[in-house]
């Protein structure tokens with residue numbers, strides 16, 4: 001009988017840490033033809049303007065993006081995470097920049 005295991009093994013954590021720097025895999029869910037990886041930030045948000053770690057978070061926005069390279073035939077793969085908007089002493093009120101995330105296309 002098919003069984004879906006929702007345990008994250010260390011190897012998977014390493015894989016996610018290298019692929020999505022600054023975030024870690026918290027859990028994932030799987031439904032027919034769709035897998036969602038829930039990512040959590042590992043450390044402090046970095047101000048996109050001055051590059052300093054920022055303790056003050058203005059807000060968090062839930063984002064869900066499709067990971068095209070990771071998707072394969074018949075299976076769609078999504079990442080779900082909260083992107084943080086800093087409230088930095090330098091006056092910056094922008095969302096942190098994630099190296100692995102394409103700029104949002106509005």
Ligand SMILES: [Zn+2]
Pocket residue numbers: 047048049050051052088089090091092
């Ligand atoms: Zn700043």
